[in-house]
Amino acid sequence: MSFSTLRRRRNRETIKEESAQSVDERDDSCPLLGDDDRPSSIVKPQRIRNVHVIDNGLVTPKRSFTQRIMGRKNRLIQRVLVACRLTEPSKDSTFKQVQMKIRTKIEQLTAIRTSLHDHSQSIVKLSTAIYCFADSLQDGPTNIARQIRDVALTFSDQVGESILAKIDLRVNEFERIDALIQSRAKLVLDVEYAKRTLAIEHQKGNVNRIAERKQALQTAQLECEKATRFITDHLKFLSPNQATDVLKLCQEVRSINSFTVEIAGTETQT
Missing domain, CATH: 1.20.1270.60 (Arfaptin homology (AH) domain/BAR domain)
Known part of the structure; x- marks a missing residue:
């Protein structure tokens, strides 16, 4: 096997590894920093979980995407029923x-x-x-x-x-x-x-x-x-x-x- 063939194979493997890494970072909503971008602090970066919102001084869990969609769907159904006079508005x-x-x-x-x-x-x-x-x-x-x-x-x-x-x-x-x-x-x-x-x-x-x-x-x-x-x-x-x-x-x-x-x-x- 010639030296040019080995070189092309190594280049293809390197490209595949870089593309796979970029895909993993793209799928992550909060990707980790690279080696060059990491701060000098000893604290390891962590992904934020269990986000809470403060409402009138009360800490309540943030609604998930599915819960927000269901809430909007229920409000839309209620409006349709009221418009068709099938129920009374609140x-x-x-x-x-x-x-x-x-x-x-x-x-x-x-x-x-x-x-x-x-x-x-x-x-x-x-x-x-x-x-x-x-x-x-x-x-x-x-x-x-x-x-x-x-x-x-x-x-x-x-x-x-x-x-x-x-x-x-x-x-x-x-x-x-x-x-x-x-x-x-x-x-x-x-x-x-x-x-x-x-x-x-x-x-x-x-x-x-x-x-x-x-x-x-x-x-x-x-x-x-x-x-x-x-x-x-x-x-x-x-x-x-x-x-x-x-x-x-x-x-x-x-x-x-x-x-x-x-x-x-x-x-x-x-």
Whole structure:
């Protein structure tokens, strides 16, 4: 066998060994350092195991990949069942949707209130300017200008007393329910915290602490149930009034249009 043939065989074996080593390092999620890369410390590198996360001061084991996948699958199945009306959504998801709708309504009602207020004030300013201009003329239509101003002031008073006051009342009710839902969310966190601390005390086996944690859990659950019933009762009272509020608002808008037509007709006569 020639020297070149032996050399090629040795090179192939060396390449195979290096490729096998690279494959082993690539499969390792935390590969060890090489001889040249190792620190000078005498401590041997070790792979990290049993990773824990800290949640509200409590050390809990990290969920595995399979557990996370199963949790996502269960949430997806629950959403599909709720969408198909085969099951009822949980109170947490229901209140979260209600809270989003309430905040949207608050923004809409606030925009309506701002527009109505600006509109009424602009009409008052316009009628006052017309009256001042007519009064400055020698033969100006002062009487007609005064009528325009009186109609504008009446319109502004009606907007403030009948429409804006009702909108403010409804916005305050929505804001109160939003605050109640926010408070209930904090109570839910208290219940979850009480459950975790009770589980830890069960692991430790401390009988006195277990009794205290059970009492704390029962108190937290009772407060959460009270808040849930209170919010549910308010939502039942609020839902039938929404259609009535829309009807009343449409009626008030018609009255605003009638005032606007009356002012326009008076200006035309001028």
